[in-house]
Amino acid sequence: MQRQVALIKQSLFDQGYLDEQFMELEELQDDVNPNFVEEVSALYFKDSARLINNIDQALERGSFDFNRLDSYMHQFKGSSTSIGASKVKTECTMFREYCRAGNAEGCLRTFQQLKKEHATLRKKLEHYFQLARQAGPKETARRPK
Amino acid sequence: MTVGALDQFPVGMRVLAVDDDQTCLRILQTLLHRCQYHVTTTNQAQTALELLRENKNKFDLVISDVDMPDMDGFKLLELVGLEMDLPVIMLSAHSDPKYVMKGVTHGACDYLLKPVRIEELKNIWQHVVRKGKLQKKKMKQISVSNGESSEYSDQNGVKANRKRKDQYEEEEEEEERGNENDDPTAQKKPRVVWTPELHKKFIGAVDLLGLEHAVPKKILDLMNVDKLTRENVASHLQKFRAALKKIQDDANQQANMALANSHYMRMGSLNGGFHHSIPYGSSQFHGGAATMRHYRSNGALGRRNSPAGMFQHTSSLPFSNNNGRNILQGLPISPLGELQTNNNNNNNNNNRSTGFPSFSSQQSSLMVAPNNHLVLDGNPQSSSPGFSPHFEMNTPLDEHWSNAVSSTNIPQSNVHSKPDNLEWNLLCDSASPLIDPNLDANPTSLYGNTGFGSTNAAQPDFFDLLEMKQQPVNNSGPVTDAQLLSSSHLKEGLLMGQQKQQSGFMASDAGSFDDIFNSMMTQEQSQTDFSGGDLGWLSTLGTCI
Numbered sequence: 002m003q004r005q006v007a008l009i010k011q012s013l014f015d016q017g018y019l020d021e022q023f024m025e026l027e028e029l030q031d032d033v034n035p036n037f038v039e040e041v042s043a044l045y046f047k048d049s050a051r052l053i054n055n056i057d058q059a060l061e062r063g064s065f066d067f068n069r070l071d072s073y074m075h076q077f078k079g080s081s082t083s084i085g086a087s088k089v090k091t092e093c094t095m096f097r098e099y100c101r102a103g104n105a106e107g108c109l110r111t112f113q114q115l116k117k118e119h120a121t122l123r124k125k126l127e128h129y130f131q132l133a134r135q136a137g138p139k140e141t142a143r144r145p146k
Numbered sequence: 147m148t149v150g151a152l153d154q155f156p157v158g159m160r161v162l163a164v165d166d167d168q169t170c171l172r173i174l175q176t177l178l179h180r181c182q183y184h185v186t187t188t189n190q191a192q193t194a195l196e197l198l199r200e201n202k203n204k205f206d207l208v209i210s211d212v213d214m215p216d217m218d219g220f221k222l223l224e225l226v227g228l229e230m231d232l233p234v235i236m237l238s239a240h241s242d243p244k245y246v247m248k249g250v251t252h253g254a255c256d257y258l259l260k261p262v263r264i265e266e267l268k269n270i271w272q273h274v275v276r277k278g279k280l281q282k283k284k285m286k287q288i289s290v291s292n293g294e295s296s297e298y299s300d301q302n303g304v305k306a307n308r309k310r311k312d313q314y315e316e317e318e319e320e321e322e323r324g325n326e327n328d329d330p331t332a333q334k335k336p337r338v339v340w341t342p343e344l345h346k347k348f349i350g351a352v353d354l355l356g357l358e359h360a361v362p363k364k365i366l367d368l369m370n371v372d373k374l375t376r377e378n379v380a381s382h383l384q385k386f387r388a389a390l391k392k393i394q395d396d397a398n399q400q401a402n403m404a405l406a407n408s409h410y411m412r413m414g415s416l417n418g419g420f421h422h423s424i425p426y427g428s429s430q431f432h433g434g435a436a437t438m439r440h441y442r443s444n445g446a447l448g449r450r451n452s453p454a455g456m457f458q459h460t461s462s463l464p465f466s467n468n469n470g471r472n473i474l475q476g477l478p479i480s481p482l483g484e485l486q487t488n489n490n491n492n493n494n495n496n497n498r499s500t501g502f503p504s505f506s507s508q509q510s511s512l513m514v515a516p517n518n519h520l521v522l523d524g525n526p527q528s529s530s531p532g533f534s535p536h537f538e539m540n541t542p543l544d545e546h547w548s549n550a551v552s553s554t555n556i557p558q559s560n561v562h563s564k565p566d567n568l569e570w571n572l573l574c575d576s577a578s579p580l581i582d583p584n585l586d587a588n589p590t591s592l593y594g595n596t597g598f599g600s601t602n603a604a605q606p607d608f609f610d611l612l613e614m615k616q617q618p619v620n621n622s623g624p625v626t627d628a629q630l631l632s633s634s635h636l637k638e639g640l641l642m643g644q645q646k647q648q649s650g651f652m653a654s655d656a657g658s659f660d661d662i663f664n665s666m667m668t669q670e671q672s673q674t675d676f677s678g679g680d681l682g683w684l685s686t687l688g689t690c691i
Contacts, residue, residue: 022261025261025263025264026173028264029173029176029177029180029264033179034176037176040172041169041172041173041176044168044169044172045169047168048167048168048169049169072213075213075239075240076166076167076213078239079167079170079211079213079238079239079260080167080168080169080170082239082260082261083167083169083170083173083260083261083262084169084173085261
């Protein structure tokens with residue numbers, strides 16, 4: 002089981018969904034924070050969902066306030082970076098580029114992409130965490146509680 | 147990680163983390179916990195400010211995100227720096243150098259990029275230590291400077307002190323602001339110190355604006371001193387006004403030397419420069435000091451006429467020292483009040499006709515404290531006009547003064563006759579009125595001997611107030627001090643006188659003063675060394691001697 006979990010995680014990294022930052026987070030997980038990574042992920046998805054919503058609304062309005070969009074995206078990028086959501090981060094960067102260029106079309110397109118990546122990551126992570134929980138204590142050696 | 151078991155710090159260092167992004171905040175919190183810091187988090191800048199204001203000593207360090215909806219991170223950074231003087235680290239996903247620069251200019255200790263790594267957080271405690279050291283240094287400087295004034299007693303020392311003082315002043319001015327806020331390491335924050343330099347600028351600004359129109363904001367702008375706040379200026383102005391008022395009140399009462407005073411005042415302003423050197427030493431002169439300080443600057447600012455000129459006017463003034471003693475009588479220097487007693491004695495001792503001797507003693511009450519009857523008598527008793535008595539002249543001046551004081555028997559009447567002294571003081575003191583009122587009373591004391599010679603040493607307190615560590619030395623001590631205190635004008639006058647004592651100081655300054663001083667000098671030659679070193683103005687006097 003644990004091996005399976007490890008494999009899944011590895012694939013996430015390989016596929017570029019996650020980066021080193023995620024590993025850093027895992028480092029932080031310990032007895033005091035046994036589910037740290039999962040908690041943080043949950044927080045992230047909650048936050049980012051809210052942000053995505055805001056951006057969606059802004060885009061739907063069609064007003065294309067690039068400054069505001071850029072600002073949202075900056076936030077999004079910040080949290081994505083913190084959690085190590087690599088692909089999402091990339092999309093964020095692209096989105097901001099389009100914003101700066103004032104390219105509404107580009108923004109819309111990128112945003113769609115971003116949402117997709119975001120959703121995918123979420124699913125994968127959720128799956129991963131589920132398995133990890135089932136597999137028992139983290140694979141990293143820890144003193145049994 | 148963590149520092150090692152040896153040193154508890156930075157373990158337990160209290161950090162306040164601010165970030166509107168919950169994910170980042172959570173991560174940051176965990177990271178900080180991992181570093182064994184004590185963490186408080188909030189996702190609102192406003193809340194963070196409230197937490198900080200509620201108890202300044204509750205946190206050692208603040209980490210804040212740059213982009214926050216309720217308040218700009220840089221703004222928070224500024225406020226924290228100003229109000230609490232805590233080290234602040236900025237955090238952002240922006241790696242743009244512009245932001246980093248902005249962080250630096252707003253006073254951030256460090257700027258970290260997201261995602262934050264634990265290695266970076268492990269070292270943030272250095273900022274707390276650094277800030278603490280800086281505070282300590284400032285505090286030390288302040289206390290050192292304060293302590294220095296009492297050590298002025300020889301020329302060398304004086305010079306050294308002066309230099310040190312200048313350095314200190316510089317630092318003080320720079321650090322002033324920094325000292326305003328709480329030190330995270332729980333050090334007492336040093337108050338803004340009004341050094342003579344600073345005071346000079348203040349006076350300059352007030353002069354330009356005119357006392358009636360001198361408002362803190364304008365004064366602050368004119369002064370153009372870094373890190374000085376409007377509040378500092380306001381409180382200083384308040385003190386200054388109070389001192390002036392006091393002097394005026396005193397002067398009004400006495401009204402003797404009114405005229406003389408005006409003369410003196412001019413002289414005083416001329417001597418302005420002297421003030422510098424006059425060690426304010428005695429705190430007693432507070433009031434006087436304030437005025438004197440003011441005057442000092444005036445003197446410095448505008449040495450309108452040569453002191454000699456000033457004196458000329460007052461030639462009629464007792465400065466001629468014939469009376470020596472009574473000169474001080476006229477000095478209404480109320481601030482000197484305290485010194486009065488001392489001064490009187492001193493004055494008496496001095497015998498110096500020049501009011502100075504009395505000044506010195508008078509310092510505290512140049513304004514002719516009743517006690518002092520006039521030191522001007524020049525009773526040689528005290529040999530050193532140095533007021534010591536009041537001023538904390540630690541030095542021998544005290545002895546002098548006491549002698550002087552005791553010897554001042556100059557009866558009040560004498561005092562009157564000796565407008566010189568008083569006048570002189572008055573002159574020194576911008577508050578001419580000073581002279582008058584006090585003249586009657588203890589004119590002698592006013593003048594000062596306080597300032598001269600002895601005062602130098604004694605002045606420490608006063609100067610401390612002003613941060614004048616110049617104490618040139620006891621020599622001119624009393625007078626200088628006294629003078630300073632009584633009023634800027636007075637100071638000048640005193641200084642001059644003191645100089646004379648030393649060696650004929652007043653030479654350049656005032657013709658009439660010269661006389662006074664000379665007389666004083668002779669009497670008080672013992673006074674000393676007016677090392678003049680510190681007494682800036684003394685030097686200008688050209689060492690009357």
